[in-house]
Amino acid sequence: MTPGLKRLSLCVPFIWLLALMVAGSPARADEETRGAVMIEKVLKTDEEWRKLLTPEQYRITRKKGTELAFTGEYHDLKEEGTYQCVACGLELFSSRTRYDSGAGWPSFLAPVSKHHIEEREDRSLFTKRTEVVCARCDAHLGHVFNDGPKPTGLRYCINSLVLKFVPKR
Numbered sequence: 001m002t003p004g005l006k007r008l009s010l011c012v013p014f015i016w017l018l019a020l021m022v023a024g025s026p027a028r029a030d031e032e033t034r035g036a037v038m039i040e041k042v043l044k045t046d047e048e049w050r051k052l053l054t055p056e057q058y059r060i061t062r063k064k065g066t067e068l069a070f071t072g073e074y075h076d077l078k079e080e081g082t083y084q085c086v087a088c089g090l091e092l093f094s095s096r097t098r099y100d101s102g103a104g105w106p107s108f109l110a111p112v113s114k115h116h117i118e119e120r121e122d123r124s125l126f127t128k129r130t131e132v133v134c135a136r137c138d139a140h141l142g143h144v145f146n147d148g149p150k151p152t153g154l155r156y157c158i159n160s161l162v163l164k165f166v167p168k169r
């Protein structure tokens with residue numbers, strides 16, 4: 001092998017590594033964009049939602065209701081699994097980010113993906129809060145507060161009735 005060729009063959013792994021590093025970030029960005037695009041809205045009439053949901057689920061998801069603290073089916077659930085939107089099935093939260101806030105509703109540090117929820121300003125009840133809704137079907141889920149523990153410092157305070165728990169297999 002000539003010295004020139006030898007140098008070139010030594011360089012190949014470095015070039016390959018460089019190419020991987022350069023290609024890495026745009027690929028991740030594409031994935032994020034694809035994730036956002038994949039959430040297609042589920043649109044139904046008020047009547048259709050009424051038929052699909054129980055009266056309590058309808059009151060909370062479509063009329064921004066709140067279940068009584070410590071009464072929800074999942075308020076104290078410690079099992080591993082994921083929590084889906086009860087209205088459209090979109091995966092919203094995971095037991096991995098769940099913690100006990102003592103508030104009486106399921107509390108999470110973060111959603112499974114920021115693309116799966118939408119946050120809106122809520123000025124009802126004479127205060128300013130941030131409402132959390134399902135990104136696919138606009139179901140009201142609860143609120144997010146800034147008094148959560150580390151690492152996010154957030155508390156997603158979610159009604160049990162808007163969630164469907166799927167245990168980890």
Ligand SMILES: [Zn+2]
Nearest residue numbers: 085088134137
């Ligand atoms: Zn939904």
